[in-house]
Structures are given as structure tokens and as C-alpha cells.
Amino acid sequence: MxxxxxxxxxxxxxxxxxxxxxxxxxxxxNLPMICHWCQAMGDDNPMYTNLEYAEQSDQGSIIxxxxxxxxxxxxxxxxxxxxxxxxxxxxxxxxxxxxxxxxxxxxxxxxxxxxxxxxxxxxxxxxxxxxxxxxxxxxxxxxxxxxxxxxxxxxxxxxxxxxxxxxxxxxxxxxxQQAQRPGSAGSQSNKPKAPQRPRPGLNRDNAFFWKGLKQGKLLIQRCTSCQTLRHPPSPMCPSCQSLDKDVVEASGKGVVHSFVNLHHPALPAFDDPNPIALVELEEGTRLVAGLINIEPEDVRIGMPVKAEITQCDDELTLALFSPVTE
Amino acid sequence: MAAGSLSGQAAIVGIGATEFSKNSGRSEMTLAVECVTSALEDAGIHPSEVDGLVTFTLDNNPEIEIFREIGGEELKFFSRIHYVGGAACATVQQAAMAVASGVCEVVVCYRAMNERSEYRFGAGMQDTQAQADFETAHYGWYIPHGLVTPASWVAICAQRYMYETGATTEDFGRVAVAARQFASTNPNAWFYEQPITLDDHQNSRWICGPLRLLDCCQESDGGVALVITSAERAKKLNHKPALIKGAAQGACDDPQMMTHFYRQDITRLSEVGLVAKQLYRQAGLTPDDIQTAVIYDHFTPFVLPQLEEFGFCDKGTAKDFIRDGQITMGGRLPINTHGGQIGEAYIHGMNGIAEAVRQVRGSAVNQVDQVNNVLVSAGTGVPTSGLILGQ
Structure with missing residues (x-):
């Protein structure tokens, strides 16, 4: 090159x-600068501003x-x-x-x-x-x-x-070089669009799942011949080879079967790091989903989670999962 | 060996490669014809004799164009294998079957690419447009959540593997350290004279926890080609032949492309087990008969379950095998003696097959003593393939 x-x-x-x-x-x-900083940042750690507390700590003074x-x-x-x-x-x-x-x-x-x-x-x-x-x-x-x-x-x-x-x-x-667009100023809204998540490709076999999410439902495909649930969905039942199927609505309860904390690539639509789990639903099927309301370092295998059906933008609704606190 | 078996009927008789780089400075087709002609020269076979060509569905260089440029006369067999790096050893299986069945006399397997300078293989699906075809739609289960790269798909299984076996990220690191150690003495390796320590691994940045940067193989520009002909003809050629004693493909246990998240035990690479079973049966060998192996190392965590599936250690114990130094020189099974795809180059497993041939010939830079049989694996996390090459 x-x-x-x-x-x-x-x-x-x-x-x-x-x-x-x-x-x-x-x-x-000095302490005044530290106090300004902590107020601006909303950090109330007493090691930074509470003299008495800090003196009794193993540091022996404010840090x-x-x-x-x-x-x-x-x-x-x-x-x-x-x-x-x-x-x-x-x-x-x-x-x-x-x-x-x-x-x-x-x-x-x-x-x-x-x-x-x-x-x-x-x-x-x-x-x-x-x-x-x-x-x-x-x-x-x-x-x-x-x-x-x-x-x-x-x-x-x-x-x-x-x-x-x-x-x-x-x-x-x-x-x-394309940046100059003479004469167009003011005619259109130039408000930058929020970064969007990558889109799924929809087809005849999976569209029901994405439609279900838009209606607030997390759906699982079911074979109407042998009643086996399956995800990802498919035209034929891998257990009995039937083409007959319907759906059941999942409870949304599950556990983290495995997970990752994604750092790279740091895509603008996501947190960095971005915790993503393989969730095993209580109905027995598994699906991949982003985790919300949790710090990446706190994710554990076996952790109970529940689905939060989330509209991410105008077009995309996803089942994200949040820890169950009990 | 069973009657009618593929085992021992064909051999790899020529290997050729371009230099391995981050920017080859020339077209993929140039790399392809360079490595193909270099492999034929190594074999001592004239290009006009090539009557079969095999590559990956992923390869951008059409068989007929290579055939035209090298001065081919009659091309009777052309075949492509799917599932990215899982195709590597299967190209040789196709070639061996074509030769064993009498369809072809001389088959060349090749893979040539500028996957670093022209496109970024590791970038995954971050810019993928939503489409309805099966394979793109399949990734729709992952990419809206940010799980867009091969590293991230592997990391899901690696995390569970650690949980179930007690393996640590340091065990993954030991695989990288061993590979870079071998690469450091291989002048053809990108990371020649650049070994790393376990600290370097542990201090490398997170890519997708539990995977760090140094758990991931390179992206490389380069090409590798292999020449396959009959065992009979092989005896009369330039080099000691690398007999194809076993060659197998495998997909099973709810197979998926990079995302076998739905099988009962996601820590297993069941398709590697299926390949192993076929290879040992075809060759009439056991793991004890293998002196060195090329274990596909696009990401270090999948090296561990491969060692288990191939029977070099029991399930869940690869970490101990590795901690004991068994994968390094002098150990029970030195692996990836060329430096692997971590240290030499990432030519989707084809450079590893070339290394196995050198180990059989006795000409490897990091030669293992008294090599009778070498096992080679292909891309994992996908439908895969494997080889046993030997004397």
C-alpha cells in the first residue's frame, strides 16, 4: 500500500x-481543592474530606x-x-x-x-x-x-x-473531504443521531421473536408435536422433525450460565465494558442478552436474573437482563 | 487399517508459503500464485500436472484463476470447505480423497489473504447490515447486544470452562507464552525474537473478559499451499513424504457457527472429539503414538478443551498438563512448534499443517525428537477438521 x-x-x-x-x-x-473536587464529582468518600475519619484510618490522614x-x-x-x-x-x-x-x-x-x-x-x-x-x-x-x-x-x-x-x-x-455541503444550512435538522446497536437480520423464521419483543413479550418457540421448547428458533424441530410449532411466553426469569465483559471493540452504542450473559431461562432454553443495572465486576455464573424488555431505539426492542436482588 | 481406508493412500509432498506480514504490499491473488508455485517447486512437480485445487469458501482467489496463471492444463476437481478456519485440515482430506479415489493425481490446497492490510478479520460483525439470509440472521441473536467479534463468542465458552474446571486466565496465558517462545526462534514467524512472559500476558489489555489481547492470535497477510499426491508417487519425489494417516471433518452436538451456546455442556468442543475418534480409528493409532501436535490457537482458551478432546489429558485437566510444561519443548506433547497462529501467523491453520509436514520431514526449526506422527487440528468453535500426518 x-x-x-x-x-x-x-x-x-x-x-x-x-x-x-x-x-x-x-x-x-490541599483540602479546599479536594472538597471542591468531591462536591463536583458527587464523591462522599470520608477518606477525602472527613478529617476525624481519615485520621483513624490506616492512612492516618486525608488522601x-x-x-x-x-x-x-x-x-x-x-x-x-x-x-x-x-x-x-x-x-x-x-x-x-x-x-x-x-x-x-x-x-x-x-x-x-x-x-x-x-x-x-x-x-x-x-x-x-x-x-x-x-x-x-x-x-x-x-x-x-x-x-x-x-x-x-x-x-x-x-x-x-x-x-x-x-x-x-x-x-x-x-x-x-465530503464535509462541505454549501447551501444546506438550516434546511434540515443536523442533530446527530444517537449511536445505534447493530440490527438483527429478520427473516420468516425469526420475525415472530422480534415482533414479540415489540409487544413486550419474550417468546420461546415450541414444537406442537413433542412440546419441546427451542431457541434459537428453526423451521423444524430438532427433536422430532415436526414442522408444526407455536410459541410460549417466557416468564423472563433465568440464571447467568456464562458471561463476558466486552471491552474491545468499544462500540458507541454500548457501555465500556459491556457485560453480556448467556442466560438460561427457567423454561430451559438459553439466549444471549446484555446485562443492565449491574457493575461488570459483579457478574457471576449462577446469578439469578430477570428480563427487562427495553426499547433501545425507534426500531429495536431487546430483552436485556437485570440481576434479581433478594 | 481397514480395507478401503483413506489412511496412508496419499501424502503431502510439497509445502510453500509467502512471507508472513501485516501488509504484504501485493494482491491476494499474487500471494496465492506465489505460494502455490512455491509448494509445487518444493515437491518437484510441474504446475501443468495440477489437476485438483481445494480451498476455503472464505478465500477470495478462484481456483480457475490460479489454475490459469500457473499454466494448468486439465483441472478435474475443485472444492471449497465452509466454516472459516474449521476448513483447514478438511482441504487436505478432500485432496486425499480425490487422490485415493483416482479422480486426481496432484491436488494443491491453498489459502492466501491480506486479512490484516485489506480487511480486519477480527473485527467481526460490528458493521454487518441486517440481512435475512440464514448466517447473517443467526448473528442477530448476538450483535444487537454487542457480542460482535470471534473473541467475544469464544469468551462466553471460556468463562464457563474456567468456572467448571478451575482453569485460570494464567493457564490461557501459558499457552500464549509457549507459542511465543517457539516463535522467538522461528525466523519466519512475525514474532521472531519476541518472546513474552506470563506477566506480559496478565498485563495485556482486556479484549473481552476473560480474554486479553495476548490470548488472541494475530491478523496476518500471507499465503500457504500444500501439494498432495499418491503415497506411491510420493516415494519418488524431493522430500520424505508426510503420509496422510488420518483426515476427518466433524460437526455434532447442536453445532453452531462460533456460538455453540445451546449444547448441554458448552465447555466441550464435541466436534473435535468426533474428529479425534475418526482420526485415531483411521490411522490405527492412539494419543500415545503422537509426538507433537499443531493445536489451532486462534484464541488460547480453546487450546485446553482440544487437548482433552484429542485424549492427551482427561476432561478438565488440560490446565494441569499445561502448568506441568507438557506443551513446551521437552514436554509430553510440544504443540505449535512454529509459534502457532499467535506467534507465527494466522493463515487459518494452513501454516500449521505446513509445520506438521516439517516435523515429519525432520526439518522444523524447533524439531521434536523422533517424530513418527503429528496431529493437526483446525478452527474450533465451528464445524472442524483434523489430520494425522506421519512417516
Whole structure:
């Protein structure tokens, strides 16, 4: 495949691993900032704000919420770094600037992973060093072509101890040229459509199931010759080879026979991670269904669940399952 | 060997491959004709003698075009096998049957693709349009919930397997570590000189819990071809022949395409058991007669039940077999000595058959001592196939 970016890619590759910084924080970690943060986030963990509680804990004092780490060294709105920061020099060109110059002017944040090594407490003085950890090959994405860039931010305290790391991944890309539609402004609603789940393919053998869901019913196909229930549905009964069939409405009660927590691909219509179960219904058939009202790490095999018939968008209604709490 | 048996009547006499990469820089058809002619050259058979061609339904390179380009004269047999990687060993079965029945003299099996640079095989059904045909509609039971990739379908069974057997994600990781160890000494492997540790596996990102990135095989560009002819003719050719002692397909126990979620015991790969039964019966062999194996490793969790279905260990004990190092060099059954599809390349099992031929010839880079018989499996979680090749 043609790649006309060899020179650009070589220049970008030279920036990998170059340390930039430290970028300092404006103030030492302090209780008012922590309180602001907790109020904004709705986090009432007493380790962050309740002095008495925290003093009696094994930490012996207040700790800052770990996820606050990025805010501590953030530049202000004027892009001015905090006093004492060491700025990027000409010998440390920024890969995102290179991509801008090469026409990859659009940017989207892909994901951000933080890892914490020790607690940050009031009085700590936090700085960070930034390096470019990796740059992908040229990718062709649904947004356009571009490069994934992973930045590694290493947060250190006043004793030069690493307290946290953050990997921040961006896609710098060019949008396809089709974007200009002169004269159409205002004529149509440009409201973006909500991302939709992939659709099932309907045919004569399965349409009843999807129609049933739209009517609020979870249906199971039944052989009218031998009464065996079956899912997925099929024209012929695998037990007695009869073509005669009807349906029964499931109670919706079942147990998790197995499950996954889907991380990749993170599709926009779904939570990330997305817990999905193979549910065994009390009638004996199994079906695959997304789980709702549960944290992915809490899903267990054998867990009782019940169907929640859910209209996902204008066209699609699904039986999702929710844990039975008793 | 039973009278009229397929066993021992045909042999793999030539193997050919392109380089394995992430971007071949040329068309799939180019890869196909390169690997086919290279396999024929390895065998010492002129391309004009090819009278049969077999590939996967998934392959984009028509038999007749390859035949035309290599200068074929009379093509008498062309056949394609369905169910993605489950087709791999069945291509050789078709070839062996064509040769054994006298329909063909020289059959070439091939698979050539740019599944990394031109399309992403692992992307699954995320962009699939709703359609009424059976196979697309079938995925309608999964994709609206986000279960869109092969990794996610395998993960459903893997989670239950862990629950029932006590296997852990570390046991899956040991399969990947073993494969990458073999790949690290194979110059043709994509991951040549890049072994991994169990920590690397455990620290790799989640794809679909319980599967991590390093549980998943690669996506690769490349092509592999195999030349099959009669055992009689094989004696007069370039290399020690790899006799086809057993060749079988299997589908059973409520078979599904990647989603056998409705069989009583979803931790079993029952179709692999059916293949195993046929292979041992055809070859007159038992698991004890197999010195090394190529166990299909698109996803590590399915390596464990395969070891059980083929009788190398009892049900639920593959984790112990693996923890004891039995799948590594010096163990009871070194597997995937080329590095597998995790370490060498993912050519849908065809590169594994080529490795089995090298083990029989005694020319593998990670050669196992005194190989008489090699077992090869094909794609799992789908209707599948297998081979026993030997001296």
C-alpha cells in the first residue's frame, strides 16, 4: 500500500521516549481543592474530606481522590504552566504539532488509563513528566485517516517518587473531504443521531421473536408435536422433525450460565465494558442478552436474573437482563 | 487399517508459503500464485500436472484463476470447505480423497489473504447490515447486544470452562507464552525474537473478559499451499513424504457457527472429539503414538478443551498438563512448534499443517525428537477438521 508519510513518520518516531517537563502544580495538594473536587464529582468518600475519619484510618490522614491527579498539574485556561515548570524546547518538538502541520488537524481522545502507586495527601507537591510512548502506523478509521498517539504522563511527588501514571491516547486525523455541503444550512435538522446497536437480520423464521419483543413479550418457540421448547428458533424441530410449532411466553426469569465483559471493540452504542450473559431461562432454553443495572465486576455464573424488555431505539426492542436482588 | 481406508493412500509432498506480514504490499491473488508455485517447486512437480485445487469458501482467489496463471492444463476437481478456519485440515482430506479415489493425481490446497492490510478479520460483525439470509440472521441473536467479534463468542465458552474446571486466565496465558517462545526462534514467524512472559500476558489489555489481547492470535497477510499426491508417487519425489494417516471433518452436538451456546455442556468442543475418534480409528493409532501436535490457537482458551478432546489429558485437566510444561519443548506433547497462529501467523491453520509436514520431514526449526506422527487440528468453535500426518 502507498505510504507517502515516511519522512513524517521518521520525524515522529524520533520524539518517542523524549522526556518533557517537569510541569509543576500551582499549589501543594490541599483540602479546599479536594472538597471542591468531591462536591463536583458527587464523591462522599470520608477518606477525602472527613478529617476525624481519615485520621483513624490506616492512612492516618486525608488522601486526595486518585482520579484528581491530572487536575493537579493542569495548565490554566491561558495555557500558562505553573511557576517552576520546565517547558518544551525546540529540541523537543511535539508530535501533535507535526501532525497539525501535515494536515492531520482533527483530534479525538480515544482513551485514558491511570494507574496509581501511592496515595497523594495534603501538602504533597506533584509534578509530571510527559513522554510520547507510541505512535501507530497510519490507520484508516471511520473518522478518517490518521495516527493514534499514546502519551505517558508520569506523576512524581516532592521526593521524586512516582505516585501515578497516565496513558492518554489520541487519534489525530483528517476528515474525509465530503464535509462541505454549501447551501444546506438550516434546511434540515443536523442533530446527530444517537449511536445505534447493530440490527438483527429478520427473516420468516425469526420475525415472530422480534415482533414479540415489540409487544413486550419474550417468546420461546415450541414444537406442537413433542412440546419441546427451542431457541434459537428453526423451521423444524430438532427433536422430532415436526414442522408444526407455536410459541410460549417466557416468564423472563433465568440464571447467568456464562458471561463476558466486552471491552474491545468499544462500540458507541454500548457501555465500556459491556457485560453480556448467556442466560438460561427457567423454561430451559438459553439466549444471549446484555446485562443492565449491574457493575461488570459483579457478574457471576449462577446469578439469578430477570428480563427487562427495553426499547433501545425507534426500531429495536431487546430483552436485556437485570440481576434479581433478594 | 481397514480395507478401503483413506489412511496412508496419499501424502503431502510439497509445502510453500509467502512471507508472513501485516501488509504484504501485493494482491491476494499474487500471494496465492506465489505460494502455490512455491509448494509445487518444493515437491518437484510441474504446475501443468495440477489437476485438483481445494480451498476455503472464505478465500477470495478462484481456483480457475490460479489454475490459469500457473499454466494448468486439465483441472478435474475443485472444492471449497465452509466454516472459516474449521476448513483447514478438511482441504487436505478432500485432496486425499480425490487422490485415493483416482479422480486426481496432484491436488494443491491453498489459502492466501491480506486479512490484516485489506480487511480486519477480527473485527467481526460490528458493521454487518441486517440481512435475512440464514448466517447473517443467526448473528442477530448476538450483535444487537454487542457480542460482535470471534473473541467475544469464544469468551462466553471460556468463562464457563474456567468456572467448571478451575482453569485460570494464567493457564490461557501459558499457552500464549509457549507459542511465543517457539516463535522467538522461528525466523519466519512475525514474532521472531519476541518472546513474552506470563506477566506480559496478565498485563495485556482486556479484549473481552476473560480474554486479553495476548490470548488472541494475530491478523496476518500471507499465503500457504500444500501439494498432495499418491503415497506411491510420493516415494519418488524431493522430500520424505508426510503420509496422510488420518483426515476427518466433524460437526455434532447442536453445532453452531462460533456460538455453540445451546449444547448441554458448552465447555466441550464435541466436534473435535468426533474428529479425534475418526482420526485415531483411521490411522490405527492412539494419543500415545503422537509426538507433537499443531493445536489451532486462534484464541488460547480453546487450546485446553482440544487437548482433552484429542485424549492427551482427561476432561478438565488440560490446565494441569499445561502448568506441568507438557506443551513446551521437552514436554509430553510440544504443540505449535512454529509459534502457532499467535506467534507465527494466522493463515487459518494452513501454516500449521505446513509445520506438521516439517516435523515429519525432520526439518522444523524447533524439531521434536523422533517424530513418527503429528496431529493437526483446525478452527474450533465451528464445524472442524483434523489430520494425522506421519512417516
Amino acid at each position: 502507498e505510504n507517502n508519510n515516511k519522512e513524517l513518520e521518521a520525524r515522529m518516531a524520533a520524539t518517542i521516549g523524549v522526556e518533557v517537563g517537569p510541569q509543576r502544580s500551582w499549589d501543594p495538594v 486526595a481522590p486518585p482520579t484528581m491527579i491530572q487536575a493537579l498539574t493542569m495548565k490554566g485556561v491561558t495555557e500558562t504552566p505553573a511557576p517552576g515548570s520546565v517547558s518544551r524546547t525546540e529540541e523537543q518538538p511535539y508530535v501533535l504539532d507535526m501532525l497539525d502541520e501535515a494536515g492531520y488537524v482533527s483530534v479525538v481522545a480515544v482513551n485514558c488509563d491511570q494507574e496509581y502507586f501511592s496515595h497523594v495527601k495534603p501538602g504533597d507537591d506533584i509534578s509530571h513528566i510527559m513522554t510520547i510512548e507510541s505512535i501507530s502506523e497510519l490507520k484508516h478509521t471511520a473518522l478518517g485517516e490518521g495516527y493514534f498517539v499514546t502519551e505517558l504522563w508520569t506523576f512524581i511527588n516532592q521526593d521524586n517518587e512516582k505516585v501515578a501514571e497516565m496513558r492518554f491516547r489520541l487519534l489525530k486525523f483528517k476528515t474525509p
